Amino acid sequence: MPIRSCPWGFRLLPAALLVVVMLLSGRSAVAGPDPEKVGGPESCAECHIQEIEAWKQSAHFKTFNAMQGRPETAVMLGKLGLGRIKHEPLCMECHYLNRESGNILEPASGIACESCHGAGRDWAQTHGDYGKGVTKLTESAAHRTARVAQALGAGMIIPANIYALGSACYGCHLMNDEKTVNVGGHSPASVGFNLLTWYQGEVRHTMLHTNNTANPEATPAHRRQLFVVGLILETEFGFRAVAHATEKAKFGVTLARQTDAARKLLEKIQALAPSPELAAIVSTAQATNLRLNNAAELNQAADKLASLGRSFAARVTGEQLAGIDALVPDATQYRGKPYHLGAP
Ligand code: HEC
Ligand code: HEC
Ligand code: HEC
Ligand code: HEC
Secondary structure: OOOOOOOOOOOOOOOHHHHHHHHHHHOEEEOOHHHHHOOOOOHOOOHHHHHHHHHHHHHHHHHHHHHHHHHHHHHHHHHHOOOOOOOOOHHHHHHOOOEEEEOOEEEOOOOOHHHOOOOOOOOOOOOOOOOOOOOOOOOOOOHHHHHHHHHHHOOOOOOOHHHHHHHHHHHHHOOOOOHHHHHHOOOOOOOOOOOOHHHHOOOOOOOOOOOOOOOOOHHHHHHHHHHHHHHHHHHHHHHHHOOOOOOOOOHHHHHHHHHHHEEEEEEEEHHHHHOHHHHHHHHHHHHOOEEEEHHHHHHHHHHHHHHHHHHHHHOOOOOOHHHHHHHOHHHHHHOOOOOOOOOO
């Protein structure tokens, strides 16, 4: 299988090493969270009961049993000359959370906690540990800092790093395999995908900071931030996708058009709520040629956008983006129904 750009960064291995690993382990590798360190949703369930309930109502959960039986799946696999969707690494990396045990790589669930927050083996039991006899309220600042640092070092992707967390979404919701689209008939991207509108619907799970009393919508300031971060990610991952385009057909044409629209919208946002961070993003994006057979330039620009995007997300607040409210989609555009917590 082709070596693909990987939104999780830490799984990037040089191609030669990857081939050696694949030969030694007798299986193909998948991108995404490290299958050897994936515990599966059960490894989060003992503490995150409400998040699991919310997840069970989403397509990300239901797809585990539903996808393999869909007629479109069989048609697509036939056109591509592939076997079962749960056995093909090319499909598995976006359609399932994968686990490796006893040298066998298999889907553990649909798209689950670790698909977005990172493989949990080395942090699941420790990231929420306040210390013996200590509560969240009595924990010292130093203990908290050390706890968060341990989790980050062990590969946890935390909500505070919204750019990295959102990368997982765009790594799956924009296709980056030309043949799967042009030959298999797969959609090139989820139409209208944005981090704000697709997170705030059925995927929303914000109960932790309300002490499990509610699952509230993001504040207006946070909504603006999610929207703009989503557009930066769409431009970054759009460039990465178009880098795979070699023929003038659905894959390259649709993704180039969509990515061009995203960068134009960012330019409009920069005019309404200027920041030095977004200025750099817009000029990098506009200077890049969205054309076929242009992988080197597109990948280089995408890497630059990733680093600029992280500093945008860390430094520019939702308050600074107050001027863009007319562009921010409202709740009628949320994808799916949010999980309702508490009494009906
Ligand atoms: C042993 C209990 C326990 C397990 C198991 C557990 N968590 Fe947590 N988790 C917590 C606690 C407690 C907190 C709140 C920590 C705090 O107050 O800073 C938390 C917080 C989080 C946060 C928010 C962190 C932040 O910075 O806001 C995420 C995301 C998270 N957990 C994901 C997971 C995932 C994914 C799994 C499974 C791989 C998991 N947790 C397993 C107890 C647990
Ligand atoms: C880059 C990630 C990615 C890869 C690789 C991928 N898919 Fe998908 N697939 C998705 C997403 C995301 C959706 C949901 C599309 C949407 O929102 O419209 C989807 C939807 C589908 C659908 C539903 C019909 C449709 O097109 O909307 C089928 C069938 C499907 N995929 C089969 C496959 C098969 C078979 C493979 C392997 C050859 C594969 N997918 C590889 C991400 C991927
Ligand atoms: C599709 C990707 C995705 C999946 C799957 C996912 N999360 Fe999250 N999670 C996010 C995003 C994105 C945020 C932060 C959103 C924001 O900033 O508004 C988040 C936030 C959180 C938080 C912090 C909420 C708060 O109130 O501060 C916790 C805890 C958490 N996730 C745990 C989990 C657990 C446990 C699971 C599995 C049941 C899970 N997540 C599945 C993407 C995901
Ligand atoms: C590992 C790949 C993967 C990741 C990561 C991922 N998704 Fe998905 N998502 C999918 C696939 C595949 C489907 C289609 C499932 C199906 O139709 O059976 C889907 C479906 C959805 C749906 C339901 C769409 C519908 O048609 O109703 C929403 C909403 C969604 N994703 C939002 C998100 C958001 C927001 C994030 C990041 C916070 C995210 N996804 C991260 C692969 C992924």
